[in-house]
Amino acid sequence: MNAMSANRVAIGTIDDIPRRGARCMKNGDMTIAVFRTVDDRIFALEDKCPHRNGPLSQGIVHDGCVTCPLHNWVISLETGTAQGADEGSTNTFPVRLEDGRIYLDLTCNFAAA
Numbered sequence: 001m002n003a004m005s006a007n008r009v010a011i012g013t014i015d016d017i018p019r020r021g022a023r024c025m026k027n028g029d030m031t032i033a034v035f036r037t038v039d040d041r042i043f044a045l046e047d048k049c050p051h052r053n054g055p056l057s058q059g060i061v062h063d064g065c066v067t068c069p070l071h072n073w074v075i076s077l078e079t080g081t082a083q084g085a086d087e088g089s090t091n092t093f094p095v096r097l098e099d100g101r102i103y104l105d106l107t108c109n110f111a112a113a
């Protein structure tokens, strides 16, 4: 379970995001992609692939991961980490689902350099 801080904001309902899809929101210069899995879990990652900054929000969501649309790297939705032989991570954000409403914590969990 993610800890939430005072930076928590309500960003809509689970029905605003299609299953296996994503919805983007801006936080300053950063775009955050909020993903919904087929089993209605919600995750939030910076919309930037650790390979060459591809838009993860346009990727395919599967098995707790998203496949980047540019070169098919597979990124864990939970940790933001590239899977398999690829190396790198994208920033993640705590997100919580309460009674169908989505709360995003804008406190970024920065990826390791």
Ligand code: FES
Binding pocket: 049, 050, 051, 052, 053, 054, 068, 069, 070, 071, 072, 073
């Ligand atoms: S930019 Fe995502 S795999 Fe290349």
